[in-house]
Amino acid sequence: MGTSSAMDPCAPQPPLFTFGLIADVQYADIDDGFNFTRTRRRYYRSSLQLLKNALRSWSESAVKPAFILQLGDLIDGFNKPRGASQRALDAVLREFASCPVRVHHVWGNHEFYNFSRSELVGSPLDSSPYADSRPSEVPGQDPIYAYQFSPFPGFTFVVLDGYDVSLLGRQESSEQYNNAMNLIKLYNNNEDLNCPPELECHSRFTMFNGGYSREQLDWLESVLSAADEKQERVTIVSHLPVHPYSTDSVCLAWNYEDLLAVIRSHSCVVCYMAGHAHDAGYCLDQDTGVHHLTVDGVIETVPDSDAYGTVSVYADRMVLVGKGRMADRVLLFL
Template sequence: MDDHPQQMPLFIFGVIADIQYADIDDGYNYSQTRRRYYRSSLQLLRNAQESWSESAVKPEFIIQLGDIIDGFNKGSGASDRALDTVLRELSSGAAEVHHVWGNHEFYNFSRSALLRSRLNSSLHTDGSPSRARAGSDIYAYHFSPFPGFTFVVLDAYDVSLLGREETSEQYSEAMNLIKQYNNNEDLNCPPESEGLQQRFTMFNGGFSKAQLDWLDSVLTSADEKRERVTIVSHLPIHPYSTDPICLAWNFDELLAIIRSHSSVVCFMAGHDHDGGYHRDRVTGVHHLTLEGVIETPPDGNAFGTVSVYEDRMVLKGNGRITDRVFVFPGCQSDADQGAK
């Protein structure tokens, strides 16, 4: 699979998504079709941490792709306690953690509270991150773990009904947008049973023009420096990498920006607990949607370890996560990879 077995990676990082821990009995998803293992998710996180800490070459950082605790915690007043429990587990290793915000973060906490919390990695990371200046409450930043490589964390609920005060202009704008497509009384119910418009639900969101303009400028700089950029977000943005019901509202605008730059090599997301993968035919960019811990049985696993080389990233999956090789666009044998 990896044709450079003797080559040492430049750096390694871990990935995990949708832990959704809660100290409650097992339940089911919104449509009552998939079992959710709320307590067991903590043990699966522990398995990941033990694997990362025991490996010969340890990850320099972990990307937690959002939904770290479940929304059920809010109703029982357990949000802070649940978060403490999970963060204690995550901090047991030496690697720094970059947190992405998903819908369940906003079920539990306000945006202002999250910005002040330990889930604001732009405050706590050692990687000298650069925050999105274009909006004071946009949670987007980038960091460079190794020369020539940049990671960008995006805020997929910048435009959203979640985490916004109902009296705010942002809330009104998000409501006007979703109401163009979804007339259901329950806005968590998709407007149609199939097709891309399913994405216009309350548990999704999108990216503001301010955030997109900021990303555009970050990628322009990366293009000039010939850097490799990996973008992470809770919501997937490629229709072929996820069930359409999990897509970001304005995925097409973000895809267009990525397609106008040469530096992006990979986009990683969570949210769709079944996971997914697609390689963009236009750009060669890899779109990975990571399987969720919350719907992984207690005897399984759902985490990945990524080794980064000059011309590729190699994902070693555990449990439900599939092994993959992400050859960077333009590198040798790139054409052989094809689009999946």
């Protein structure tokens, strides 16, 4: 007589929940081009098809993901000078509309190339209505785009605003813009602020990066302290990587050390996920056991491949199954 899987201790256990992962689609209805240094090809038009591939896979999956993490740069900055920002955004949002699960959108530099911060607030790219909590708003200032949500008991996800301190998306007359300009000018004397400083240790101080305000870091402290008390597992997501061993130095957040210090002072964080770099990166922070994962970008993925993944979450680990150039990974909770 056979033993049912429910009674068999050796049978594979189903995950507690799953979620989809994709980054840097950067769609534009233009011919292929190259990155800033003209060393990598970018497939602007076919990136929409790769997004469709991912959404179709998740929609047809026998076990639907609980949600999708879209890690920023959904449409490319080249749309703006062509007057095509809204048209490009509508094209990608039509694809997401066909997907039956909730999407959590992260804001990257290309969101701000196309739209101001005030235009993004309340737009279809603003997924903060799904939040369980978010930072308090300051009168007269655009809100910080950060929030937390819990898809399953014992697990919390935190979306962070990597351009809270930035030149992008801000009015040039604003205090935030002036503060960001003063900061970047301490390290970058180039006329073109998208050109990195010569010193590698300062190369992150470019216009296409940004940082985290004290207000956002204090809010994150409070979220992680509560998660510590409840012994939850926390995954943090943002557009910008924050561990120097998880990406090229030019892609790091301006004040990555400050965010790392917050993460390292709490036991609840298990993983930090980011996009921006277009090349996969990974490191395990030996001091804390936190996995730092930088996700491959769709925009630099050849049209006959893919760049997305599905993450299955268990009590003791997360298992990423990648498609195309995105590699499989097992992230143990240490």
